[in-house]
Amino acid sequence: MSNDATDTFLTQDAFDRLHAELDHLSTTGREEIAKRIESAREEGDLKENGGYHAAKDEQGKQEARIRTLQALLKYAKVGVAPESTGVVQSGTVVTAVVAGGEERFLLGNREIAANSELDVYSEASPLGAAIMGKREGDSVTYTAPNGREIPVEVVKVETYSGQ
Structure with a gap:
């Protein structure tokens, strides 16, 4: 069943890398942080135990990442990047003139391009939503978070x- 609001295109490489990270965090990562918390707890008074609080904060961040x-x-929709047909879609690289300056970026999830120099914009971002489905040569405007109307070609x- 497709859920367009949360479907994310990922390359096989990105999927495998993220799956390995999840496996590590869910097993070894949890064990390591539990040991650090226990070790810090044994040091005594928890109210003034910086190591304990730091480990608990790290545990919270790790669980959020999991x-x-x-x-x-x-x-995730795993596969190869869609072949460009001149239409902006998730997983394509877009060159656009944004507010007078030319930018080149990947439209999709930043996890796809973890090892790339490309900037990444989400499909749900104001810019991404404005250009999704547009063709080469199309112009549009979108409202920036500060309320300004930003022209895009x-x-x-x-x-x-x-890459």
Whole structure:
């Protein structure tokens, strides 16, 4: 069943890398943090135990990352980047003139391009939502978080090659 609000395109490489991270955090990572918390707890008074509080904070961040990865992988659409047909879609590289300056970026999830120099914009971002489905040569405006109307012209749409 497709859930367009949460479906995320991932390359096989990105999916495998994220799955390995989730496996590590869910097993070894949890064990390591539990040991650090127990060790800090043995030092005495928890109110003034900086090591204990730091370990608990790290545990919270780790559990949040686990939940994020679980949700991302649950709805991932794994495959190759879509072939560009000149239409902006998730997983394509877009060159656009944004507020007068040219930018080149990947439209999708930042996890796809973890090892890339490309900036990444989410499909749900104001810019991403405004250009989704637009063709090369199309112009549109979107409202920035500060309330300004930002003009955008889609110059080029390319297939993402992993770089």
